[in-house]
Amino acid sequence: MARVVVDVMLKPEILDPQGQAVQGALARLGFAGVTAVRQGKRFELELAGEASDQQLATAERAAQTLLANPVIEDYRVRVEG
Amino acid sequence: MARVVVDVMLKPEILDPQGQAVQGALARLGFAGVTAVRQGKRFELELAGEASDQQLATAERAAQTLLANPVIEDYRVRVEG
Numbered sequence: 757m758a759r760v761v762v763d764v765m766l767k768p769e770i771l772d773p774q775g776q777a778v779q780g781a782l783a784r785l786g787f788a789g790v791t792a793v794r795q796g797k798r799f800e801l802e803l804a805g806e807a808s809d810q811q812l813a814t815a816e817r818a819a820q821t822l823l824a825n826p827v828i829e830d831y832r833v834r835v836e837g
Numbered sequence: 838m839a840r841v842v843v844d845v846m847l848k849p850e851i852l853d854p855q856g857q858a859v860q861g862a863l864a865r866l867g868f869a870g871v872t873a874v875r876q877g878k879r880f881e882l883e884l885a886g887e888a889s890d891q892q893l894a895t896a897e898r899a900a901q902t903l904l905a906n907p908v909i910e911d912y913r914v915r916v917e918g
Contacts, residue, residue, distance in 0.1 A: 763879055778880065778903065787899050789892070792883040798844055799859065802873040811870070818868050822859065
């Protein structure tokens with residue numbers, strides 16, 4: 757059983773109102789040192805079989821077609837140790 | 838500028854309908870090898886100053902009070918290298 761993690765974040769040039777709301781809330785709660793927040797998604801996929809290049813390629817395709825919107829989001833696929 | 842990442846996932850014993858929907862969609866798209874999916878959140882916090890134990894403690898408190906619901910979610914705080 758391979759566990760693959762896909763992190764999906766908005767591209768840096770895309771405005772992130774959700775992250776800004778979190779930052780504002782942190783400021784109101786007294787967390788003054790937080791200068792920026794960006795919020796994204798994290799997917800944990802369990803794949804049948806051992807972790808292999810083929811499994812990673814599968815996860816990469818899944819990220820590109822379903823998990824992320826490549827127009828506005830960056831994604832990173834990695835095997836979780 | 839320290840960048841701290843907070844990963845928030847539902848606890849393993851909590852049902853994750855969002856992840857199940859993603860898994861169903863992947864199956865329909867032909868990704869047969871994906872046996873389970875869980876979806877969570879990823880926050881990237883930028884903190885003023887260098888990464889230190891104090892910064893990490895701040896991020897930990899932020900995670901506990903605002904970013905995660907400790908009743909149903911687990912969170913992990915780490916400095917991004």
